[in-house]
Amino acid sequence: MKFIPVLLLLVSSAVIAAERSEGVLIYEVGDTEDRSMSYENFYLQTKDSLIPLNASQAFKERMPLHAWSGKQISVTFKDTVALSGNQRDILAIELLEGESLRGGGVSGSQKWISLLCKFSDKPAEQENLTYFQEMYANDPAGLDHYWREVSYNEVNVAGSIAVDWVDLPSPQSSYIPNPGSGNSSSILGPLFEDCTAAADPFVDFTDGYVGINMMFNDSLNCCAWGGGRSASLDGQSQFWRVTWNPPWAFANAAVIAHEMGHGMGLPHTNNSDEDDNPYDNHWDVMSAATGSAVNDSVYGRLGKHINMYHKYRLGWVDDVDGYTVQPDDDLIKRINWTALTTTANEKFIRIPLSDGSSYFIEARQESGQYESNLAGTAVIIHHVVSGRSEPAWVVDADNPPANTANTEGVMWKPGETFVDPIDGYQVEIIEQVTNGFRVRLTGISDIIFRNGFQ
Ligand SMILES: [Zn+2]
Structure with missing residues (x-):
């Protein structure tokens, strides 16, 4: 009798060896309240299971997986048996549905629904229904207003609703053995299933929603989470953008915006200090x-803009909205404030580099509904390596870079010149003008000429 389990294992291994599986790519990110750690997970969600993908860093660098969040994919597994934690090594991955220009575009009506779910042993209701409903308002501080501004009206969340508190069937401890700690995303499935089921009598999930913000009345594990799930709700089968939020998360609209961003497939942005913290x-x-x-008396900290590379990836700006520097350029351009919706000038400058990376250059003004508490008014430059966990890192003139990128080193101001260390492009900040900055962009043809004919 002892050998039977072994034989079964061998049989199942043989079947797994040739396995190629189709499903939806799930990308999930966990954010700790103290912003000391983040967790990033990839899954293949099939009809029957959620398979953790062990996407090695080298693989991710060739294939920026987060841009495919929620898309139908085919995965060929490299391993014959699962690794620890049931993880599977990827041999190949293929996108099965049409890819937008850069992958992961988000446009048009984006209706979300907030579900307020109470653990059966926790009576607290930190905020009332009106708070959550008005969080979506198209008024300053509301998420509809916010996403319209940040996306240049490419997306809106009009029609989003909140549903009043409902009771989960089980106590907190049954979902989360150690509230406030532990980084496993395995808690997320049962919370999603029970919270959507508890709210189901009060929700018509067929009403065109793209996402679900779940608000819980006590701690989850380490984190607030943003990601997604493929699920059938009220018979509506689709990929849902999903966030899982403990009270500290929904106390600040900025944190909900951040988690919704993960739900849209956005990874973190980083500074350049190369520590493990992507919140700096x-x-x-x-x-x-x-x-x-910016601090709001009701909704706490409000979201600021997202960097221009992510807007570019989502399709909120395109090449025609900015200027792409050519190697033989020597010219002057005006970049308008990031927050300006309409502009006759450039929204951004992009510099493609010989190693495949690029710079995205934007003008930020310490002003306006969402940006008036920025560290300053300056040109901000992100270096983008599309395949790393945080593709966009803000460039810092200081060496070593500051721990927190709110310093003069990352703010390029009139009289300062950024000299690109990779190819030698130069960006000179000439002056601040009414709607932004004038910058001189100098290409590398002279440098190539000099090097080639010495
Ligand atoms: Zn995050």
Whole structure:
């Protein structure tokens, strides 16, 4: 009798060896309240299971997986048996549905629904229904207003609703053995299933929603989480953008915006200090969500803009909205404030580099509904390596870079010149003008000429 389990294992291994499986790519990110750690997970969700993918760093560098969040994919597994934690090594991955220009585009009506779910042993209701409903308002501080501004009206969340508190069937401890600690995302499935089921009598999930913000009345594990799930709700089968939020998360609209960003497939943005903390860039809601953020008396810290590379990836700006530097350029351009919706000038400058990376250059003004608490008014430059966990890192002139990128080193101001260390492009900040900055862009043809004919 002892040998039977072994034989079964061998049989199942043989079947797994040739396995190629199709499903939806799930990308999930966990954010700790103290912003000391983040967790990033990839899954293949099939009809029957959620398979953790062990996407090695080298693999991710060739294939920026987060841009495919929620998309139908085919995975060929490299391993014959699962690794620890049931993880599977990927041999190949293929996108099965049409890819937008850069992958992961988000446009048009984006209706979300907030579900307020109470653990059966926790009576507290930190905020009431009106708070959650008005969080979506198209008024300053409301998420509809916010996403319209940040996306240049490419997306809106009009029609989003909140549903009043409902009771989960089980106590907190049954979902989360150690509230406030532990980084496993295995808690997320049962919370999603029970919270959507508890709210189901009061919700018509067929009404065109793209996402679900779940608000819980006590701690989850380490984190607030943003990601997604493929699920059938009220018979509506689709990929749902999903966030899982403990009270500290929904106390700040900026944190909800950050988690919704993960739900849209956005990774973190980072500074350049190369520590493990991706929350130290104060120029992007997808990094330090609450850092240098405007404070609202009701909704706490409000989201600031996301960096221009992510807007480019989502399709909120395109090449025609900015200027792409050519090697033989020597010219002057005006970049308008990031927050300006309409502009006759450039929204951004992009410099493609010989190693495949690029710079995205934008003008940020310490002003306006969402940006008036920024560290300053300056040109901000992100270096983008599309395949790393945080593709966009803010460039810092200081060496070593500051721990927190809210310093003069990351703010390029009139009289300063950024000299690109990779190819030698130069960006000179000439002057501040009414709607932004004038910059001189100098290409590398002269440098190539000099090097080639010495
Ligand atoms: Zn995050």
